[in-house]
Amino acid sequence: MLTIGKLSETTGVKVPTIRYYEQIGLLPEPERSTGNQRLYGKAVQERLSFIRHSRDLGFPLEAIRELLGLSDDPNRSCAAADEIARRQLGEVNARLSRLLALRGELERMLVQCSHGTIADCRVIEVLGNHDHCAHDHHGEPVTAL
Amino acid sequence: MLTIGKLSETTGVKVPTIRYYEQIGLLPEPERSTGNQRLYGKAVQERLSFIRHSRDLGFPLEAIRELLGLSDDPNRSCAAADEIARRQLGEVNARLSRLLALRGELERMLVQCSHGTIADCRVIEVLGNHDHCAHDHHGEPVTAL
DNA sequence: CTTGCAGCTATAGTTGCTAGAGCAATTAGG
DNA sequence: CCTAATTGCTCTAGCAACTATAGCTGCAAG
Known part of the structure; x- marks a missing residue:
């Protein structure tokens, strides 16, 4: 015990x-x-x-x-457990593609950073304006993992 | 207005x-x-x-x-904003590698599922035992996204 | 025996919202 | 001009999945 x-x-x-x-x-x-x-x-x-x-x-x-x-109920079919795992896999894949798009965006932002003052900071500018995005794969909010 | x-x-x-x-x-x-x-x-x-x-x-x-x-203070250096974005990129990368390991694990689980009854369900068995993992990249808890 | 860690309960805080109750104000239709 | 529908207001509570705090008791070692 x-x-x-x-x-x-x-x-x-x-x-x-x-x-x-x-x-x-x-x-x-x-x-x-x-x-x-x-x-x-x-x-x-x-x-x-x-x-x-x-x-x-x-x-x-x-x-x-x-x-x-x-x-807890071992006579039931495995299909239900399989289904849950499959659903989970789908969600993982969705999160993955979102994160990949996101990383691209962040990397683009950082590459453009001119290391000057805030007045001409690309990071701030890019964040303020959706038009600067290469693509808008980041439409849906980033919620729970 | x-x-x-x-x-x-x-x-x-x-x-x-x-x-x-x-x-x-x-x-x-x-x-x-x-x-x-x-x-x-x-x-x-x-x-x-x-x-x-x-x-x-x-x-x-x-x-x-x-x-x-x-x-709000445009005379300051861009470096701080750069730093925040860089930190964010690091976190995104960390999440990405965790999710990739996770996906591998889930796919392995599903492939092994014998579609029988719960008694010999690989999904349940794999989830119950860390030793079945190909690697244990999933040591750290999955917290916020 | 006493000190200090481990355990107990209960409550509140975390992050980033979302939903509901029960109202007041504005707008559209007749 | 009146009414009904929509939008707005405040305040409170709830969500996941814990984490932290307060103030207490139990237990094992020196």
Whole structure:
């Protein structure tokens, strides 16, 4: 049985984050010691590693909740999990293309910087005027990752 | 003089967002009509376009606040603006490499999916175990974009 | 035994908005 | 000129996914 601190160490998830996951129902309420401290077994450790890994891959907590629901019920088809991963891949690809356009824009801005005073600073000028863009691939706002 | 709705239309920034920018001090408090409605001139329109464009390029509001401070004072050196843009470019590059690693991981997961039941679903299994990763480029948490 | 870290609960803050309630003002139609 | 629809106003709360703080208790080592 691990205390929350040990669980945190072995999984790489910070202590307040573990408590947060419990609060939102991603982790079950654990046993408590006589002194009211949380005690975790191996199963929760694996569940938490699963969450951590999925988060690292960019899955939102709601997708992870779905995936956990699926894996808690092993007779269902794999297709649902596949679907979630596929959706996630689509989003990653969308973010990638946006970031690539963005990088081009930033690089163009920096190359043009004349290192003079603000009065003729290309960075400021480019930011103030959409017309300076080579393309306007940056129409949609940059929201969550 | 534009009402907030017209300003929203011409800049593509939503009405509540404009009020929010005013609230946090990115936009000055505007004149009001006799009926207490906000009235905006050309200068604010340009300032808002600047903010919008910078946000589109992924600059956080605090960086934009800095940039606006610089452009309000046109005798200062361009170097500071250059620095902010360069920092932004670095962050974009970091996000890009993370996303590329991520995409590889997701593609690998999907290719391996056997389309059977959850019991032998590769997606679930891979997510539960870091050892399945080809590389562990996804060590750092995925935070804000 | 006591000191100091680890744990506990509960609340508030973060970023960048977005949505809703419950009003006042303006504009368009008849 | 009156009414209805739209737009505007303020204020508050909510979103993700945590992080930080305050003020307390538990526990293990010296």
